[in-house]
Amino acid sequence: MSQSDKIVLSWSGGKDSAMALATLQQYDAPVHALLTTVTDPQRRISMHGVREELLRQQADAAGLPLRVVRIPEACSDAIYENLFARETDALKEEGVDRYAFGDLFLQDVRDYRERQLGRSDLKAVFPLWGLDTKQLAENFVRQGFQAIVVTVDPKQLDPSFIGRDYDLQFLADLPQGVDPCGERGEFHTFVHAGPIFRKSIAVQRGESSERGGFYFQDLLPLA
Numbered sequence: 001m002s003q004s005d006k007i008v009l010s011w012s013g014g015k016d017s018a019m020a021l022a023t024l025q026q027y028d029a030p031v032h033a034l035l036t037t038v039t040d041p042q043r044r045i046s047m048h049g050v051r052e053e054l055l056r057q058q059a060d061a062a063g064l065p066l067r068v069v070r071i072p073e074a075c076s077d078a079i080y081e082n083l084f085a086r087e088t089d090a091l092k093e094e095g096v097d098r099y100a101f102g103d104l105f106l107q108d109v110r111d112y113r114e115r116q117l118g119r120s121d122l123k124a125v126f127p128l129w130g131l132d133t134k135q136l137a138e139n140f141v142r143q144g145f146q147a148i149v150v151t152v153d154p155k156q157l158d159p160s161f162i163g164r165d166y167d168l169q170f171l172a173d174l175p176q177g178v179d180p181c182g183e184r185g186e187f188h189t190f191v192h193a194g195p196i197f198r199k200s201i202a203v204q205r206g207e208s209s210e211r212g213g214f215y216f217q218d219l220l221p222l223a
Helices: 015-026 052-062 077-093 107-118 133-142 168-173
Strands: 007-010 031-040 066-072 098-100 123-125 146-152 187-193 203-211 214-221
Touching: 007 015, 015 031, 015 133, 015 187, 031 052, 031 077, 052 066, 052 214, 066 077, 077 107, 107 123, 133 168
Parallel strands: 007 031, 007 098, 031 066, 098 123
Antiparallel strands: 146 187, 146 214, 203 214
């Protein structure tokens, strides 16, 4: 990547997005904006279930503009891809050259991203691709990031892990076969502090619940 590149980062609010942003910043890559998919009418980050208000606090703390693609509940692939294409067209008009993702090793996911971007001529960038996920997870904690587990897939991880801090003890307690970064969708996180932020995001845990076969930890903004 060069200084002339203009990058938008796919942002879920979780640890992989945060580490991808930290890596881009390490190389002085010009990040134009964060882009997130939000499900309406709930106004929560898709798959993670985090409130949009907290998402906006993250973007403000990172000092970056936020782009939100709003999708309906039970969104079909066709609708999603049409909305995604509309957004990438707009980004291209703004001079964006590259679209960065926090994906780690799932080749089918990478192939899908690259196919999606093919029509817009945006180049997909994967700053964390191929890194050892155990080491990446430990580095995340040791670099001062703080996160809470907000989604658990009970088919892959016991629901008792919902709402826990993503820390070294959490990593030590993970069963064998569960990726330390949850790359196969075992769990998702919300990052509320770390070196990419000018200030921490104040949250408290609300209720946990089961919806659509997943367990979610609600987080309530304190500021």
